[in-house]
Amino acid sequence: MLRARATAARAKDPKKAMKRVLKLVFGERKLKFAFIVACILISSFSIVYSSNFLGLFIDECVFPLIGVEDPSWAPVIASLTQFAAIVSISVVFNYLLSRTMVGISQDTLYTIRVDMFRRLESLPVSYFDQNQHGTIMSRFSNDTDTLNQFISHALVQLMQSSITLVMVIVSMIMNSWIMTAVVALFALLTMKATSSIAKRSGRQFAAQQADLASVNGFIEEMMNGQRVIKVFCHEDQSRSDFAALNEKLRKSMTKGNTYANIMGPVTMNLGNLQYVALVIVGAVAVILSGGAASGYTIGLLAAFLQLSRSFSNNVNQISQQSNMVLLALAGAERIFELLDEESETDDGYVTLVNAKMDESGNLTETGEHTGLWAWKHPHHDGSPVSYVPLRGDIVMRDVDFGYVPDKMVLHDISLYAKPGQKIAFVGSTGAGKTTITNLLNRFYDIQDGKIRFDGININKIRKADLRHSLGMILQDTNLFTGTIKENIKFGKLEATDDEVIAAAKLANAHGFIMMMPDGYDTMITNNGESLSQGQRQLISIARAAIADPPVLVMDEATSSIDTHTEALVQSGMDRLMANRTVFVIAHRLSTVRNSNAIMVLDHGRIIERGDHDDLIAQRGVYYRLYTGAVELE
Ligand SMILES: Nc1ncnc2c1ncn2[C@@H]1O[C@H](COP(=O)(O)OP(=O)(O)OP(=O)(O)O)[C@@H](O)[C@H]1O
Ligand SMILES: [Mg+2]
Known part of the structure; x- marks a missing residue:
């Protein structure tokens, strides 16, 4: 069973699950979806704009004023004001974005819980024989919780990072294709390094989940069986059983986290290296091309360095979120499994109705509460509805x-x-x-x-x-x-x-x-x-x-x-x-x-x-x- 749980941690068909989640979240909220996309576009634009602004500001406002006696500050103030305005707008839209998403995700989860509960109540008794109560409970607790995290944070993050990434790449190419090539090279390197680490930590992750499940299961069983444990003086035994399970969890967590923990430093150091390489390539380009006339300026170098930072940040964001997304989709799949479970069927057409005797002693149906009940039996062969008194035979x-x-x-x-x-x-x-x-x-x-x-x-x-x-x-x-x-x-x-x-x-x-x-x-x-x-x-x-x-x-x-x-x-x-x-x-x-x-x-x-x-x-x-x-x- 533990094994099954561990493998169930991965989504079987992430694409299908993703489609269904998106339909649940945005299916009936098309307008809100459009608003969210607009907010994301504004915020992504503002990120790219800020990077490029730095370049323009250096080249057009700072350099021309260096060494000038009595410089005119008007263009400086104008461009700073424009910058402040755009950043403020983006802040406002970011706030609106998160407000809207909180509402949407909580509404969606509310609906999911209602649907799950309705489904649960409609299931035949045999479903509860075949499925452990703990497993059903975790649909309502763990799985809904990861889905919540996904809808309220990861989903928007992912959309935002992807859109920003595209904008950043376009802007980088427009600024300098040579430096873009350097970034691309480092991106490839980072991808190779992280995927090999992720593969190892993924394997550990499954083991970790299984060990965690067995520790939790053990604690639950011990809590339920406290009286029996005390009666049989089984405390020492259960303590040592727990210690063994706990030790196993410690080992698998240590291994898993070792890999997970080197991921950060590796990508960060590669990022730093990329920064240095860009500075060298950029500086050489600026010096060799002779400055402003060729387009390679100090400002451009500064802007590009900013853009490359945002590039790495967004790539990291996407790779970090993707793990969370896979987990959440696996949870979503289990929720959908419950929602798609066959309800108890009921083909019954004979109903219980309030009845009364008419003058000739026949039973008839009545809306009043008579205390006399009858089975109302419609017949398929077209003969009239018959009423059979409820007797208990x-x-x-x-x-x-x-x-x-x-x-x-x-x-x-x-x-x-x-x-x-x-x-x-x-x-x-x-x-x-x-x-x-x-x-x-x-x-x-x-x-x-x-x-x-x-x-x-x-x-x-x-x-x-x-x-x-x-x-x-x-x-x-x-x-x-x-x-x-x-x-x-x-x-x-x-x-x-x-x-x-x-x-x-x-x-x-x-x-x-x-x-x-x-x-x-x-x-x-x-x-x-x-x-x-x-x-x-x-x-x-x-x-x-x-x-x-x-x-x-x-x-x-x-x-x-x-x-x-x-x-x-x-x-x-x-x-x-x-x-x-x-x-x-x-x-x-x-x-x-x-x-x-x-x-x-x-x-x-x-x-x-x-x-x-x-x-x-x-x-x-x-x-x-x-x-x-x-x-x-
Ligand atoms: N939900 C179930 N799924 C599968 N088998 C079951 C289930 N419930 C009972 N059984 C099996 O059906 C058989 C009859 O069980 P049942 O509960 O009817 O016994 P009982 O006569 O009521 O016993 P008791 O006197 O202990 O209550 C048993 O062999 C039991 O293992
Ligand atoms: Mg019984």
């Missing part, structure tokens, strides 16, 4: 499923649950209990078989409506940052405070919530860190209760809680289960006993079914579980 027939195509987890699962019935799943860990519930709400699609909800194939039901009609209490409780009230309201955003309290009372959560310092307004952070396991479960039960779904799926948490809280959770769940179709994955036999049907799962197959008494009479796996011959879990 579930049938699974010959269902096969695997998370990955060639590894089946469930085989031939068939079962039914009539409205109001309670079906329990028991079986050892990994038997496939949670998996069955993941299929009911279409977190995953089945490979074979059929699942029907109130007689309708669930593939035809719009996913949002299907999920509305199914309450889920997941195995791992997840609470969000916010107040307890907000967390309960998660099940029904428009719920009133009274409804929240009623749901909490139903779930048996009211008592402990009232003991909290701020009651229902107590803030919860970090997935309810400050609450006990049982309290978190009670809140998640209240959250399901407030949604009041006809079908409820409960994946009992395996972790044990104290007997008092367990009794609370139990009675909360019992109350919630009343009058609903319930699928319960039970780890406590007390939950299972009063179910209408119990499915004993083993390796993805239902191996026994029946109610408690039937199964005890069968004297099979359930009997052995119940009598304690086999541990449940």
